[in-house]
Amino acid sequence: MFELLFSLASIGIVVWLLMIVLPTWRVTRFIADLKIFPIYLSILYIVGIITVIFMNGIGFMQYFSSATGVIQLLSEPNFALLVWIHLLCFDLFVGHFIYQENLEYRFIPLPLQSIILFLTLMFGPLGLLTYVVLRKARNREGS
Template identity: 65%
Template sequence: MVYEKLFSLASIAMPFWFLLILLPTWRATRFLANIAIFPMYLAALYIVGIITAIAGSGFGFVQDFGSAEGVIRLLSKPDFALLVWLHLLCFDQMVGHYVYRDNMEHRYVPLPVQSILLFLILMFGPLGLLCYFVLRRIRKQSKLSL
C-alpha cells in the first residue's frame, strides 16, 4: 500500500518532462530545472520507500543483488518492483536535468535535438544519455578542429 501511494505521488513529476521537452526556453521550465525540485522530490519519495523496505524486512534483500535469480525474485515482489521503478524514475529525471542544464548552457545540440534526447532519456534512460554524450563529443571535437 505504501509503495502504491509513492508510485502515485511520483506521477506528479511527469508534467515536468513535458516542460523540458516541449517548452525548454520557458522561464518556468528554466527555473524549475535550476532548483532541481523534481529530482529531489523523487529522491525523497525513494528514500521513504527504501526506509520502509528496510524497516519491514531489514537489509536481507541486498544479498539477492548478487545473482540474476535473486534480482528476478526481488522484482517479482510487487512492492519491491514499485520501489525499483521509483528508483529508475528518479535517476532518469536526474539525467534529464543534467542533459537539459548542460545543453542549455553550452548548446552542444539544437533545441529540437535536445527534446528528442530528453524523450529518449525519459523512455530509454541510458540510450538517451549515451546519444547525448556522443553528440556532445562530436560537437566539442568539431569546435577544436576549427
C-alpha cells in the same frame, strides 16, 4: 503504501514535458534550476527504502548478487514499484543534466535536445549515451 509512492512519483512527468516541449520557458528553467523534482523523487524513494528495511531488514540485499535473486526481488510488487521510483529519479536527474548543460553550452539544437530528453525518459542510458556522443562530436567540430 508503495502504490501511493508510485502515484506521488507520477507528477515527475510534468517536468519532463516542460523540458521537452517548452525548454526555454522561464518557468521550465526555474523548476529545472531548483532541481526540486529529482529531490522530491529522491525523498519518495528514501521513504520507500526505509519502509522496506524497517519491515524486512537488509536481508534483501543478498539477492543483488545473482540474476535469479534480482528477478525474485522484482517479482515482489512493492519492491518493483520502489525500483521504478529509483529509475524515475535517476532518469530525471540525467534529464536535468542534459537539459541544463545543453541550454548553457548549446552542444545540440533544441529540437534534437527534446528528442534526446524523450529517449532519456523512455530508455534512460540510450538518451544519455546519445547526448554524450553528440556532445563529443560537436566538441571535435569546434576544435
